[in-house]
Amino acid sequence: RKEVEQDPGPFNVPEGATVAFNCTYSNSASQSFFWYRQDCRKEPKLLMSVYSSGNEDGRFTAQLNRASQYISLLIRDSKLSDSATYLCVVNDGRALTFGSGTRLQVQP
Amino acid sequence: DAGVTQSPTHLIKTRGQQVTLRCSPKSGHDTVSWYQQALGQGPQFIFQYYEEEERQRGNFPDRFSGHQFPNYSSELNVNALLLGDSALYLCASSLGQGPSNQPQHFGDGTRLSIL
Secondary structure, eight states: OOOOOOOOOOOEEETTTTTEEEEEEEEETOOOEEEEEEEEEEOOOOOOEEEEEEETTTTEEEEETTTTTEEEEEEEEGGGGGOOOEEEEEEEESSSEEOOEEEEEOOO | OOOOOOOOOOOOOTTOOOOEEEEETTTOEEEEEEEOOOSSSSEEEEEEEEEEEEEOHHHHHHHTTEEEESSSSSEEOOOSOOOOOOGGEEEESSSSSSSSSSOOEEOOOOEEEEO
């Protein structure tokens, strides 16, 4: 079993749609959680940190459920510029462990 | 405020050769981590350097080694290159070592191709 598992992609959605990504992690001792965004052939860039209380940044909402070891990312009102690969990332206290990523393609 | 910088951007080598990749951390950061990202996969942790010592290591063979200099910059060395070493090599920097809620900042990466 992979340490961080994400929904398989790609997700093809029309502009304006709401899309949700899910992620599960296996290490219950994991300490911090993030979503990164990676554009084609570019480096990963931090999208947002994820907290148990949930956090929102504009159209993006992230949620952590420690009991279920589950992380989610919700994107509302999708834009063409949201097209990218979204990486679920867990810090186990040693290093970042990345999921394989979920590719999102927003279509006009 | 300079971000994480890596060099070179692209590199082509042949099997059996050795390669050195370089990284300068973001200004104010003292910890450097290296990752390997194969096509279609997420980055995989190689190792982390702090205070010029390797502090953490992922599941990579001894062919992968590194170094950190007093100015916090770092090198990744790979010996006896294999075709499977073809990947994007990412350097990330952060402040401090160990558990942290602080995210890491990535450089643009070095794309290594092995022929």
